[in-house]
Amino acid sequence: QQQVKQSPQSLIVQKGGISIINCAYENTAFDYFPWYQQFPGKGPALLIAIRPDVSEKKEGRFTISFNKSAKQFSLHIMDSQPGDSATYFCAATQGNNRKLIWGLGTSLAVNP
Amino acid sequence: DARVTQTPRHKVTEMGQEVTMRCQPILGHNTVFWYRQTMMQGLELLAYFRNRAPLDDSGMPKDRFSAEMPDATLATLKIQPSEPRDSAVYFCASGFPWGGTYEQYFGPGTRLTVT
Structure with a gap:
């Protein structure tokens, strides 16, 4: 079963708008939650990550909001730009093996 | 600018043929992962490997796939024999x-196409 559920599968946003992608997880032992960004023809690249001891982390236009009690975390892209058009993956990991458990991805298109 | 390199970037092969994909991890990194991506x-x-030792290969079809790290600068993923359903990145x-x-x-x- 999918341990990390990501939604929506695809998203279209106008330039300047806010893009919001959500993820939910089951395993309360997860302790590291990264978001990866993938452009066509490229491998995923780490965008931003959070640990469960904070509720929010912001880096530039990108913010992760984390709700430990609801077992949910989300990525917010403020002032979305056409260059943000990509596929975004949430993930989670725990324990010594540090194997990432991935969501299925969200394809984001930002219209100019 | 340290990067992970992979060869080949594209591979087209016929069903039944052996395919070998190579990866050079970033120098100093002690863990290597192999992923497959399809729509x-x-x-x-x-x-995945840590310090060249296999930690988990449960996601790999054992009958046809094999992964190795002959040294710290090289990881390989081999498919033998390849099948059309192996087509993926x-x-x-x-x-x-x-x-x-x-x-x-x-x-x-590595974009693999098996015909």
Whole structure:
């Protein structure tokens, strides 16, 4: 079963708008939650990550909001730009093996 | 500029042929991951190594896939015999634990087409 559920599968946003992608997880032992960004023809690249001891982390236009009690975390892209058009993956990991458990991805298109 | 490199970038082969994909992890990284990406399944972890030792290959079809790290600068993923359903993009990623986090650095991928 999918341990990390990501939604929506695809998203279209106008330039300047806010893009919001959500993820939910089951395993309360997860302790590291990264978001990866993938452009066509490229491998995923780490965008931003959070640990469960904070509720929010912001880096530039990108913010992760984390709700430990609801077992949910989300990525917010403020002032979305056409260059943000990509596929975004949430993930989670725990324990010594540090194997990432991935969501299925969200394809984001930002219209100019 | 340290990067994960993968070869070949593209491979077209006929069903039944052997395919070998190579990965050079970032120098100093002690963990290497092999992923397969398809539209239907997303990113699937096939196998990963730490300090060249296989830690988990449960995501890999054992009868046809094999993964090795003959040395710290080379990881290989082999498919023998290949089948059309193996068509996908195969990514290698390397990582190193830092402050309890575990960023993975991905290579550009090998796009495999099996006809």
